[in-house]
Amino acid sequence: METQLDILKKKFLLEIENSQSLKELDGLFLQMFGKSGEITLFPKNFSKLEKSELKIISPLFNQTKKTLAEAVRKRRGEVKLADFKKILQEPLGLRKISTDSLEKIKTKKRQGHTHIITQFEEEIIRAFSKLGFAQFDAPQIDSDTYNFELLNIPQDHPARDLWDTLYIETSEEGRVKSEEGENLNPGKLLLRTHTSNAQVRIMEKIKPPFRQMILGRCYRYENTDARHEHTFEQFEIVYVDKGLSMANLLYLSEYFFQAIFGYDVKARLKPKYYPFVEPGAGVDGLCIFCKGKGCKVCGGVGWLELAGAGMIHPTVLKNGGIDPDVYSGIAWGFGLGRMLMVREGIKDVRLFNSGDLRFLNKY
Numbered sequence: 001m002e003t004q005l006d007i008l009k010k011k012f013l014l015e016i017e018n019s020q021s022l023k024e025l026d027g028l029f030l031q032m033f034g035k036s037g038e039i040t041l042f043p044k045n046f047s048k049l050e051k052s053e054l055k056i057i058s059p060l061f062n063q064t065k066k067t068l069a070e071a072v073r074k075r076r077g078e079v080k081l082a083d084f085k086k087i088l089q090e091p092l093g094l095r096k097i098s099t100d101s102l103e104k105i106k107t108k109k110r111q112g113h114t115h116i117i118t119q120f121e122e123e124i125i126r127a128f129s130k131l132g133f134a135q136f137d138a139p140q141i142d143s144d145t146y147n148f149e150l151l152n153i154p155q156d157h158p159a160r161d162l163w164d165t166l167y168i169e170t171s172e173e174g175r176v177k178s179e180e181g182e183n184l185n186p187g188k189l190l191l192r193t194h195t196s197n198a199q200v201r202i203m204e205k206i207k208p209p210f211r212q213m214i215l216g217r218c219y220r221y222e223n224t225d226a227r228h229e230h231t232f233e234q235f236e237i238v239y240v241d242k243g244l245s246m247a248n249l250l251y252l253s254e255y256f257f258q259a260i261f262g263y264d265v266k267a268r269l270k271p272k273y274y275p276f277v278e279p280g281a282g283v284d285g286l287c288i289f290c291k292g293k294g295c296k297v298c299g300g301v302g303w304l305e306l307a308g309a310g311m312i313h314p315t316v317l318k319n320g321g322i323d324p325d326v327y328s329g330i331a332w333g334f335g336l337g338r339m340l341m342v343r344e345g346i347k348d349v350r351l352f353n354s355g356d357l358r359f360l361n362k363y
């Protein structure tokens with residue numbers, strides 16, 4: 001078994017070393033650590049071993065896991081740096097030209113690249129598509145009804161204070177005409193404060209069981225600072241099926257943290273209040289900087305809060321036409337900017353929308 005493990009380790013180390021793109025590395029990571037990955041499945045025969053053999057192979061296996069995860073992390077950095085250097089080496093702007101003939105004028109186009117948030121969106125979609133989640137789109141200008149009321153947050157409820165909201169003035173309170181001229185009364189209009197505005201829409205459109213994900217811009221009436229923007233992106237999953245529990249939620253959290261941080265990041269759930277989930281949870285990831293020992297970034301706690309989540313409240317399921325005695329649901333979401341700040345060590349969330357090329361060209 002030791003030899004088998006060693007062969008596996010050498011094979012993957014070589015493939016990691018030879019990989020040339022982040023996509024290739026993501027593929028390798030899944031090949032090793034995915035649900036049916038070769039490393040994930042390796043311990044399945046451990047139960048047949050003698051105690052003495054187990055004592056030898058277990059630490060070796062753990063060490064191999066660490067080595068491979070670390071090799072992927074290191075190679076990711078190298079690939080990113082190589083891409084960045086390539087961009088830097090490209091000549092920019094106009095070439096020296098002869099003015100003899102205007103027809104000869106050739107310009108070198110400056111090549112742009114996708115924004116860091118867009119790159120991250122693609123990573124997230126890739127990770128959750130693999131688990132069968134499909135994308136759902138919900139409006140950014142929405143009604144009070146979908147953004148709040150159907151999510152168990154009635155008018156004048158103190159929970160509204162959790163979201164500083166930008167409302168839109170309409171000529172007649174909340175009344176707009178549809179394209180067909182029909183008089184709709186969606187309630188007050190607003191800029192959605194979170195992607196949770198999709199929850200009941202999904203339930204209305206899709207019969208359970210389903211796995212849906214929502215990605216997009218949200219808006220809040222914020223006094224901006226290093227951690228608060230007025231315009232930012234959120235991601236959320238809405239997963240409804242029979243017999244779901246907080247255990248599924250914990251699994252999804254750890255799966256996702258592994259996919260985006262590139263190695264085993266333990267997750268833990270702690271109680272947190274959101275009106276549309278019960279129980280509600282703050283999802284912490286073991287601090288990626290100090291690995292739980294406590295450092296400046298995590299404020300000495302050893303954990304960083306990375307997402308908000310919970311079991312969808314029975315009232316919300318009912319509002320979406322789903323019987324809470326038959327189905328249960330998981331909602332799980334986070335802000336892309338804040339998550340990237342942790343992963344990339346970015347100090348100010350406002351940099352993402354700043355258009356500052358010194359920042360954007362790094363990614």
Ligand code: FA5
Pocket residue numbers: 162193194195196220222227228229230232234236274277306307308309310331332333334335336337338339349
């Ligand atoms: C919500 O918006 C909930 N809808 C999340 C949720 C989904 C809970 C599903 C339960 C189930 P909250 O207000 O905490 O929760 O925002 C979620 C995340 O959005 C935050 O953790 C943060 O990452 C990001 N975020 C919130 N406000 C801002 C802001 N002003 N600037 C940048 N990111 C923000």
